[in-house]
Amino acid sequence: MPAPESTAFAAGLDTLEAQQVPAARRWPRRTAAQAAPPLLAVTLVLALWQAAYLLGFSDTLPAPAEVADDLGAAWRAGTLLPALGHSLARCLFGFMASAVIGILLGLLLARIGPLRTTVGPVLGALQSLPAAALVPVAVIALGESESAVYAVVLLGAVPSIAVGILSAVRQIPPQLLRAARTMGATGRATATHILLPAALPGCVVALKQGWTFGWRAPMTAELITSTQLPGIGRMLDEGRNQHDFSLVLAAVVLILALGTAIDVGVFGPLERRVLSHRGLAPDTMSA
Template sequence: MPETTERENRHVQGLDALELQPARGKDDRNIAQVAGRIWSATWPKLAAIAIVLLSWQAVVWSGWRSEFVFPGPDKVLPTLFNEVTTPEFWTAVQVTMQRAFAGFALALVVGVLIGLAVSRFRPLRSAIGSLITGLQTMPSIVWFPFAMLLYGITESAIMFVIVLGAAPSIAGGLTSGIDYVNPSLLRAGQVMGLRGIQHYTLLIVPAALPMFVSGLKQGWAFAWRSLMAGELLVIINQQNSIGWALSQARQLNDAERLLSYIIIVLVIGIVIDVFFNWADRALRRRWGVSQD
């Protein structure tokens, strides 16, 4: 009897092991697939960075400009790492990003209100539709003399230009999204009795989201450019910011520090762009139009 019981236990353990092996194999395959996707998304970016660094260094070696004016990555990258470790750097980033998000939030409110109004009232679109397009094409730096005349050398001058730069793109993206809403959805909303605010919050705006996100992405690009121009032109009591650091490096002829902060501006722009791309892919998957 003991031998029989022992054989039965071994048999049960063997069955358990057979049941666990497929599960473990499936987990291993899932991990491998995730790792493969991460690598396929990462290696092109790493290759692009390597190509840029090699090209940059090759230009420096060519003697096109003196290394005092145009230093190579072997000098700029250590300066960049030193800047990142200082408290002043993070204070500058904090000030700049607070301005960026505050200005973009204001532009978002203004852009959404204008976009909804233009899409709702046809005469208004005929009146100011071309004006919105014209505002998108204007360089934001053109507005700064007028902004400083209105508000002086203050935060309000920077916010004013950010809103003028970003709001038209946001309004245009929302208007275009509403124009391409499927008419069958509009008829379905009427049958369901959607009226007033619910008509927009439950039907129009969700249906227009894919193109609206594109407008937000473009609006952020204009807001970021406007902010950088503003911080270079509107120096508020020498308040530490990325633009102020760029201006100081230029005045001191410190090319290594200047290029370091240019890289920082580029990296922040790329990070925000990655976020908008992620939001765009998520919306496309939800709408069933993604190829992923």
């Protein structure tokens, strides 16, 4: 008959192994769970699209296979990757500049009341302007060039990020600041250990909104300006001029696919991680 100590030790090993196996499989399961809803949504959209084509809802609507053929032709012709690269590079550079300016401006607005009173309404008004309205302003001021495209991104993304940062800072519970002062935190310590962690979830949301506008703005500028700037917007313009609905939809699919990939693959995990550290993630709250 085994000793009680060995039985307890074996039971402990069994419990430890049972806890380690789910931990080892957690990442694949979580990845599959996160990928399933987007894949299901894409499948549903493609099924409805194919059904609309077969039922003849529109004489100009191409089949999904035709759009896939146009994308394949662009890939074989060597024009697809350069178009994606140019548009993505403009968006990334514009977004990074917008993030730096928007974060600093949002913090200044939160810190200085008179500046918030005067500049805040202007930023709110700029947020309501679509990218198509900003393109003529940038083109007249800077000419039809790369600089005009970056200006459109800045004019649209900076107000969105700044207002989001301002809202995130102003929504910090005042009890946290009082507790920090009571414990002797002042100046940099308060900003580093209290303000920044408390405002971080709102800051991530602000950056996400800025990216959303920054991704749309270059396409609009490429589409509207007459300068032949390579990019996905140029593909849209070519499809419009050629009355090629399939090419237009191919460009739209590229815009949606890449924008969704950045949102799901970059900002989604970042937002979940920040919320999890704050104890606000759904799985943490339900535990």
